[in-house]
Amino acid sequence: MTNNQAPISRIHLTFLAAAVLSLALGGCGQKEPSAGGPSGGGSSKKTVEIRAKGSDTMIQLVTAWAEAYRKVKPNVFVNANGGGTGTGFASLQNNSTDICNASREIKKEESEKVKSVTGKEVKEFVVAHDALAVYSHPSNPIKEISIPELTEIWAEGGKFTTWEQINPAFTGKLTLFGRQNNSGTYDYFREHICGKTPDNRQREFRGGISEMNGSSEVVENVGKTPTGLGYSGMGYKTPGVSWLNVSIVKGGPSVEPGADAARSGKYPIARKLYLYTAGEPTGELKDFIDWILSPEGQKIVSKEGFVSLN
Numbered sequence: 001m002t003n004n005q006a007p008i009s010r011i012h013l014t015f016l017a018a019a020v021l022s023l024a025l026g027g028c029g030q031k032e033p034s035a036g037g038p039s040g041g042g043s044s045k046k047t048v049e050i051r052a053k054g055s056d057t058m059i060q061l062v063t064a065w066a067e068a069y070r071k072v073k074p075n076v077f078v079n080a081n082g083g084g085t086g087t088g089f090a091s092l093q094n095n096s097t098d099i100c101n102a103s104r105e106i107k108k109e110e111s112e113k114v115k116s117v118t119g120k121e122v123k124e125f126v127v128a129h130d131a132l133a134v135y136s137h138p139s140n141p142i143k144e145i146s147i148p149e150l151t152e153i154w155a156e157g158g159k160f161t162t163w164e165q166i167n168p169a170f171t172g173k174l175t176l177f178g179r180q181n182n183s184g185t186y187d188y189f190r191e192h193i194c195g196k197t198p199d200n201r202q203r204e205f206r207g208g209i210s211e212m213n214g215s216s217e218v219v220e221n222v223g224k225t226p227t228g229l230g231y232s233g234m235g236y237k238t239p240g241v242s243w244l245n246v247s248i249v250k251g252g253p254s255v256e257p258g259a260d261a262a263r264s265g266k267y268p269i270a271r272k273l274y275l276y277t278a279g280e281p282t283g284e285l286k287d288f289i290d291w292i293l294s295p296e297g298q299k300i301v302s303k304e305g306f307v308s309l310n
Contacts, residue, residue: 045075048284053081054088054101056214057185057233058273061128061304062101065292068300072291076284082214085184092278093117098285100276103130103184103233120279127292129307131257132189132269133234133243135222141169144245144254147193147268153229154178155194156204163227176209177218177230185215188271189231231269234262235305262307273306 052062059082066078080101083091088100089110095118100106111122134145142163149166152158153174163170179186194203212218215232222228223240234257237243245254246268261267281289291297298308 045073048076050076050078050099050285050288051081051091051097052078052099052101052275053083053091053097054099055085055103055184055273056082056179057103057130057183057235058082058101059214060235061273061301061306064300064304065297068296069288069291072296073284073287076288078288084180084182085187086182089114089276092122092276095278098277099289102274102276103271104188105272105274106276114278118278123277123280125275125277125289125293126272126309127275128273128298128301128309129259129262130271130273131234131262131267131307132185132231132271133237133257134246134269135219135228135230135232135237135241135243137222137226137228138240138242139226140242142167142244143242144247146247146250146252146254148250150193150246151195154189154205154209156206158206172227175225175228176206177221177225177228178205178209178211179215179218179232180211180213185232186211189269192269193231233306234258237305259302259307263309 052066059080062078062080066080069076069078085100085102085104088097088102089106091097092100093110093114106122106124114120114122134150136142140163145166149160152160153166154176160166161174163172163174178189190205191202194205197203210221212221212230215236218230218232219236219238219241222230223238234243243257245256247254248268255261255267257267262270275289275292277285277289280286293309298310301308
């Protein structure tokens, strides 16, 4: 190598190193998250987690929404958890969830607690309808029941403890399966079936009811118990159980749980399903709720066995 060649080689090497460094730095650059609605998702966006907690009845629905939304916005992860509607409201109060999934309306004292802790008004979103079905074993020949009969079965001090007291077509001691007391389904069924005492206090459930952690457990246990009876959302029906048509009064027209009957209120134990947030949702949280209320999100409601808004 001559003295003239050496400096040229060093220059070439210097430019080559600079080019490699420039390429490396350019490849590591992160794009700024871009604005947009639910249809604008992409891998270049900042990863966002939305926490949803509450109703065990709704857990399968919220999980289905979460999975479908990943295809709409891959950067948004919806972390869905159950634990009961009451647990969801408590989490909303202490800011450990962004959404409370609820199978009953929020109580005044719960709403006030959220505001006192967070300083924000609770926002309510009706996202679906549901029918609380009364499940029985497939071998049970009884196919309908009235609200007054359900009251005598489930309420404290009720006079029905055997099937023959309801209908002589079937005999055996009633074996009851319900939900735990932090469940919105528990509260709703207690309010609408157990009713009030003569002095207008809420009548409680009778003793001896097996309380399950989730709706699917209620249905599973009824399916294994010939004298069993339980309540859960109609979306949890399996081939292993039957459900009873329900009438408002004994001998009156009975109604089967179903979409139209639940949406219209014709079915006597129909209810709404809710999402609650602390304050008006914004950003990705608003986009997610808007998508749930859209035709695409409502299709999933029907697919999961619940009742869409329209």
